[in-house]
Amino acid sequence: MSTLVVVAGALIERGMLLVAQRARPPELAGRWELPGGKVAPGESDADALARELHEELGIEVAVGARLGVDVALSTTATLRAYLVTRAGGDLHPHDHRALRWVAGDDLDGLAWVPADRAWLPELSTLLRT
Template identity: 70%
Template sequence: MSQIVVAGALIAGATLLVAQRQRPPELAGLWELPGGKVAPGEAEADALVRELREELGVDVVVGERLGADVPIGDSLILRAYLVTHADGDLHPHDHRALRWVRADELRSLDWVPADRAWLPELAKRLGA
């Protein structure tokens, strides 16, 4: 059975929050939508709320799915959701940096390979 990994697309106005990875070494420095693994018995939305609280120090409300599932290797399935900032101040607890980007900046970032699948949908959501 595959492990589900959830990612949050936090959009504010015409900008998207992206996070720069610290680890593992092969992904360090690359940009991603923040998130993490769903624990056994945990709902995907609950996992995303927990992960973004741990990684960014904020509470979010999870909205609709974004794009299609992205398989990573044989055992992981990456799923993205739109999220809305509800409370707290953003801080990169688990990342090198956080950045707000516009639609025209999406393709210039050095993305984690799996997250590139969502770029067309993200650009559309940002009004490109």
Template identity: 70%
Template sequence: MIVVAGALIVDGALLVAQRRHPPELAGRWELPGGKVDDGETDAAALARELAEELGITVRVGERIGADVALGPDATLRAYRVDWVAGTVHPHDHRALRWVSAAELAGLDWVPADTAWLPELAAALG
């Protein structure tokens, strides 16, 4: 199974989402995204997931960092995304927040997403 996450950066700030569930991850921050369905490309899945979770249309760009193993049968991948249309709203998350590079290390991240912190900090400049 492939899980995709999107890094939406606008004016030097990264959009992060606070998980609502499962209980062991509730309250922690992540890049929004979700599972790739059978027959779907990573880009199509990420665009669909961000439309469902955030209410926005995005264009999926280049990969960020390396794959992160979530378990023996699951891999997490991050992509930079560009905001095309819509208004950001937390449909599936507890909260959304725009953060700067200086704020990245201070967030309580879901463990898997911490692998990308150096690349995210560099992208934020």
């Protein structure tokens, strides 16, 4: 059985991180996350992340280095994050309740989707440099 990979993008601009507030499912609605989505069969992580961020946020991105460690979502699903750089487009929350720019000092105070908490130490370091 193959593992489903879910990718998330950390977009940092002017020392601030873009976070997205989930609209669904009910158990995660209202929580904050790094935006992204599922990698389709035959698609690379980078291609999937660029596609998902275009669909969800209306932006084009260049996918950069991996961020932190893989996070097990279940026995068959893995979540991984990448740094991304905006290459074009205007941000709109097509698939989320809201978008917000946060500083390193704001990270701990957000109601995060549990899986994304694994990256907070590294994100905090990146936002302070």
